[in-house]
Amino acid sequence: MDNEQHSISQALGVTADFDAALEARRRIDFLSHYLRQASCRTFVLGISGGVDSLAAGLLAQSAVSELRADEYDARFIAVRLPYGVQADETDAQKSLSVIRPDRIVTIDIKPAADAMLDAVIAEGEDLVEPDRKHFHLGNIKARQRMIAQYALAGSTRGLVIGTDQAAEALMGFFTKFGDGAADLLPLAGLTKRRVRAMAEQMGAPPELVLKVPTADLESDAPLRPDEDVYGVTYDDIDNFLEGKAIAEPARQRILKTYWASGHKRALPIAPFD
Structure with a gap:
């Protein structure tokens, strides 16, 4: 390396050693301790059907069960947040059946998201690139x-x-002040393969653990795999983070993307920073 x-x-918190059971235990304790410390009563998490929200949901439900x-x-309140009808709704429901959260709330974001884009276009149509309309709607x-x-x-x-x-953080693959906004990040520092290993250790079934990751934000490209967007594989990304050698073109792509997305990982910048 x-x-x-x-x-x-190091900056993204990836350690040399990893034990799925120990990491799950450490992160459950982290959630439990912080909820108490903050004098709060609930965890809220959106469940998408992907392995990341599944793993985080399992950690959250374990934490509140132990606290009780x-x-x-x-x-723990698990939230379904479909845009109308979600393409992989079946996987989301399977995730919920594995997590068994205390409460499930479903909120359709389509009316609010569409209204916001319409309002932006009504006042600034010339500012919204037509060929990137679905990208902008995805961020909304x-x-x-x-x-x-x-x-x-x-x-x-x-x-x-x-x-x-860590894999998404490395690639800046999140919406600033969207899914990048939260109070707690229990999966921070984990590569994608380590998230999968931890989810499996906590009882998640193989079909959800090994599901092809997709953000499913752009309406014109539903369920587009993350790796298509990256231009590199999760194996490349995870190997990079775990200090293993990867092909030079993949390494350069990762480095270019990391440095270009730095503003997404930073706090708002002030004049005296």
């Missing part, structure tokens, strides 16, 4: 989903859990 690769992995066993009033969808989660958290003394992990 060269110095640049090492420093990026210790006589602390806590619950992600932000509307977070609005809904914070509305629930705000009314239940809750904290919003995010699903960001």
